[in-house]
Amino acid sequence: MIIGAMNSPKNDLVSELQLFGEMGFDFVEITVESPAATPEKIAANKKAILDTLHSYNFGVLSHYPWYFSVAHPYQTIQDAIIREFARAFDAAASLGAKYATIHTEFMPAGIQDRPVHRAKTIDSVKKLHKEAAERGLQLLIENYNASSFSIKEFKELFSDLDTGMTLDIGHASTSDGEGMSNYLAQFKKRVRHVHLHDNDKRQDQHLPLGAGKIDIAKAVAELKSFYDATITLEVHSSDREYLEASKDRLEILWYGKEHHERNKEYQMPKK
Numbered sequence: 001m002i003i004g005a006m007n008s009p010k011n012d013l014v015s016e017l018q019l020f021g022e023m024g025f026d027f028v029e030i031t032v033e034s035p036a037a038t039p040e041k042i043a044a045n046k047k048a049i050l051d052t053l054h055s056y057n058f059g060v061l062s063h064y065p066w067y068f069s070v071a072h073p074y075q076t077i078q079d080a081i082i083r084e085f086a087r088a089f090d091a092a093a094s095l096g097a098k099y100a101t102i103h104t105e106f107m108p109a110g111i112q113d114r115p116v117h118r119a120k121t122i123d124s125v126k127k128l129h130k131e132a133a134e135r136g137l138q139l140l141i142e143n144y145n146a147s148s149f150s151i152k153e154f155k156e157l158f159s160d161l162d163t164g165m166t167l168d169i170g171h172a173s174t175s176d177g178e179g180m181s182n183y184l185a186q187f188k189k190r191v192r193h194v195h196l197h198d199n200d201k202r203q204d205q206h207l208p209l210g211a212g213k214i215d216i217a218k219a220v221a222e223l224k225s226f227y228d229a230t231i232t233l234e235v236h237s238s239d240r241e242y243l244e245a246s247k248d249r250l251e252i253l254w255y256g257k258e259h260h261e262r263n264k265e266y267q268m269p270k271k
């Protein structure tokens with residue numbers, strides 16, 4: 001298991017990478033997102049970004065704005081969003097990313113009939129899967145909640161398209177989130193990447209681990225029983241010390257306290 005962090009798109013990307021590097025993260029999940037991490041800004045700063053990634057020996061995953069629709073009721077707007085996704089895929093591929101995580105629809109579900117919402121989502125995900133593959137990226141679709149796209153609808157999508165998923169444990173744990181165990185009962189073999197953050201089990205709050213009501217120890221034990229790959233801590237507190245504290249907590253839960261302490265000594269050898 002390796003632990004990553006995601007840049008805040010409001011902050012300069014190089015500064016974010018340096019912060020995560022100093023905190024000892026293993027990889028970064030770069031969200032290609034306005035205002036500070038748009039494809040244009042990434043292209044303009046590509047050398048500095050790549051130099052920083054290499055200096056910390058960071059692996060790279062990629063992520064896209066949650067508000068990019070995949071089931072927009074207006075086809076011309078949906079087509080423009082697909083093109084913007086493709087530009088963002090180019091930017092991520094230029095930084096060496098291998099995975100591209102997108103979300104299911106975030107617009108209120110009542111805007112259009114459910115079969116239309118479902119058909120549009122599946123159509124967009126197929127197009128994005130192809131756009132991503134053409135750039136050497138593997139598309140992963142991330143769960144949000146049942147009104148966005150339900151477990152039943154994911155089953156329909158996966159029967160039509162062989163793609164992987166990013167399991168977001170925080171999203172699955174909200175009041176409309178259908179629960180981590182229910183996702184795993186259906187899609188264990190499709191999970192390629194994980195997002196972890198805490199909340200009050202009602203709203204999607206992206207809290208530090210332990211600050212909400214999710215039983216993080218139980219979730220980690222459940223995950224560890226079948227999974228040993230990337231976990232991004234999507235902790236959105238403005239005070240970034242909570243991100244570092246969440247990393248310590250996850251390492252202790254996964255490896256045990258003793259191993260965690262040894263790891264720290266390895267990173268910072270005593271004189």
Ligand SMILES: [Zn+2]
Nearest residue numbers: 142168195234
């Ligand atoms: Zn997420």
